[in-house]
Amino acid sequence: GNSVTQMEGPVTLSEEAFLTINCTYTATGYPSLFWYVQYPGEGLQLLLKATKADDKGSNKGFEATYRKETTSFHLEKGSVQVSDSAVYFCALSPRESSASKIIFGSGTRLSIRP
């Protein structure tokens, strides 16, 4: 079956630190992969996506590369800011006509200290 595993939080970093949040997946076929971000008091919003192997999604300084060989989609940012404090969700969307949902990881809470 399809599943997503992401690193547990909370993750606490100082401003300007390098960020990595690990995400690995199990899927049949070739899914699309997403990172969503949830800021305090808000709903989830799409941060970036990649639809095929070796694609790199990027947005707001965040990047993630679709690695088929390691079934991973790790989120990275070179220099985090206090405003990046949020919960981050890795997600998978199967490419199957019978697919009925997007599969989410458990979420990683990120806190950035000034």
Add this chain to the structure above:
Amino acid sequence: EAQVTQNPRYLITVTGKKLTVTCSQNMNHEYMSWYRQDPGLGLRQIYYSMNVEVTDKGDVPEGYKVSRKEKRNFPLILESPSPNQTSLYFCASSFLPGTGTSPLHFGNGTRLTVT
């Protein structure tokens, strides 16, 4: 502006008093879904709908009902709420998930407290 609108944002009610949380989207999406978010449990899908008049159970459907009479609306109904349904609820929509490329668009959430 493309959006998913949920109402209300906050709701406090008592056990057994029927309530409805509304959800509307203006993006002509076929797919709509309800989730609940609880600390330590992540997002859990309650019900989803692939199109008008087509609904199905998600992972945690007990105690909830939905309907999809129009493409844009997908209300969540709690016929007899209980305290274990106290949670943060999200509605989301997208084009059909089987394409693999359509991201979900989320509403801003409804925080429900059942006493």
